[in-house]
Amino acid sequence: MSKSKIFTAIETAELVEEPQARPAAIHEGVVLVCGNSLTPEPIAWLWPDWLAMGKFHILAGAPGQGKTTIALAMGAVVTTSGRWPDGTHCAPGNVLIWSGEDDPADTLLPRLIAMGADRDRVFFVQGARINGEVVPFDPARDLAQLLAAVEQIGGISMLVVDPVVSAVAGDSHKNTEVRRALQPLVDLASTCNCAVLGISHFAKGGQGTDPTQRVVGSVAFSAVARVVLVAAKIKGDEGEPARILARSKSNIGPDDGGFLYGLDQVEALPGIHASRVTWGKAVEGSARELLTDPDEPQQDGAGDAASMLREELMPGVWTSYDTAAAPLRKAGFTKKQIWAASNKLRVLRKKGAMKDGWYWRLPGDAEDSTGHQNAEDSREGSEDSLLLELEPSESSAESSGVFEPSMEVL
DSSP: OOHHHHHHHHHHHHHTSOOOOOOOOOOOSOOOOOGGGSOOOOOOEEETTTEETTOEEEEEEOTTSOHHHHHHHHHHHHHHTOBOTTSOBOOOOOEEEEESSSOIIIIIHHHHHHTTOOGGGEEEOOOEEETTEEEOOOHHHHHHHHHHHHHHTTOOSEEEEESGGGGOOSOTTOHHHHHHHHHHHHHHHHHHTOEEEEEEEBOSOOTTSOGGGGBSSOTHHHHHOSEEEEEEEEEOTTSOEEEEEEEEEESSSOOOOEEEEEEEEEEEETTEEEEEEEEEEEEOSOHHHHOOOTTSOSOOSHHHHHHHHHHHOBBTBOEEHHHHHHHHHHTTOOHHHHHHHHHHTTOEEEEOSTTOOEEEEBOOHHHHHHOOOOTTOBOOSOHHHHHHHTOGGGGHHHHHTOOOOSSOOO
């Protein structure tokens, strides 16, 4: 066979090769999964019924209850493969701490040492390096870099975020903003299979109410958390003040019971003193039943809020609600408490033009004694309707036909 015929045969063979199958086109849309294709899995617990692997938790309480020290005590148990207050054993693991309030060197590390933590298993988030400069850590921006760093240290079993509100760049009283800000922490818990514990405060007042509802800021903090733990003072068996760590909410296990604890000052290292937690006996009951602070009267907080609100308002001078309420909200008062305070002061209210919102002022002396008001002044309007209008950022929900209130349901 001539060379030209051979080349022609080869070319013909190449031309008649079967075309390769093209990959199926990927269409945009909602992804569904059938329940029959899923395998049921049990909850993986770091501390059985208290801290779950891959989940987001909240630890809240009033100032001075040792919330940070409790979180560090939990971290110490993890790093040393120690025992929890109920006697159960903990598997060893690394602990990562992101604190915006306490210095690691002079506060956090001494407390960990005082509670016997393994320093080789404790790590602190100091920031993120961007363009050669170290800047404050932002979970929404730096999650990928944090995951890489966690992988380099061999993974983590627990992440402490103190305070958890530091993860919220926007308004911590707005549901949508809080949920959006917490999602990176929820994703991190799932990806790293670790327990994320965010520390928060109690709003002022609210004694005798559900402790979960007392977590400062939007209800989204407690809603996103699978478990809410609370630390508070209670009355002991003989009426003496005591402290308790209790479960206030759990979507994945028991939601009652707790442990007594104490806070001691010890010399962690020569010349370095630090606080530590000493655990006491287990107690039974719901968090609402157990939490009664002997130093705090049973009230709704309207009295303290009224004192602050009086400082922000003047007779005869209209002040926007946002301006007047800002210091109170920063102090932890809820909208319901601010409303109660305004009623206590007999605040006059009027609606501004278009989207200006509401304006408040104190009544004058004549109005106080006679109850007379000018035609433009008004104390009308239901509590619900006014409080909803006082949340301007949620107005964006109107366009979508969905309203998501950012306050507790009244």
